[in-house]
Amino acid sequence: MSDAYAAPDSIPFSDSPDARSAADELRAAAEGKEPSRVATTTEEKANALKEAASQKAAQIRDFAGEKAQSLKAAATDKIGAKASHLKGAASEQWQDSREKARELHESLEIYVRENPTKAVVSAVGVGFVLGLLLRR
Secondary structure, eight states, X not given: OGGGGSOOOSSOOOOSXXXXXXXXXXXXXXXXXXXXXXXXXXXXXXXXXXXHHHHXXXXXXXXXXXXXXXXXXXXXXXXXXXXXHHHHHHHXXXXXXXXXXXXXXXXXXXXXXXXXXXXXXXXXXXXXXXXXXXXX
16 A cells, blocks of 8 residues: 555646646637636646545445454454453352352251250341341
8 A cells, every 4th residue: 555655756836837828818808708618737646645535444444344343343343252251251250159158057967956956046046136237
């Protein structure tokens, strides 16, 4: 793309019209007509540069659009991978928590079967304390 940004160096710019176009303009003025406008080389060069700039702008716009799409795709892939990793970690934590709760439940069940009086007195005591706290 770097070679397309260079302006054509082979054509020098000139603001003065050539002899033929100047003569045509004088004839038209003498006859009272609107002179026919013939593009000068400077105008032709300007139009050529304008067209080249317009083409380059379209190329840059297309290139930027392609880059934006590729960045969007890369970001989506990375986000998807990170979400999958987090989902796996959360699932693993959930399984660990369920296993620990199951173990705690089993150990409490064994304790209550071995010590029913202590379990009932403890439950009444905890209920009484919670009742006092919730009443306030």
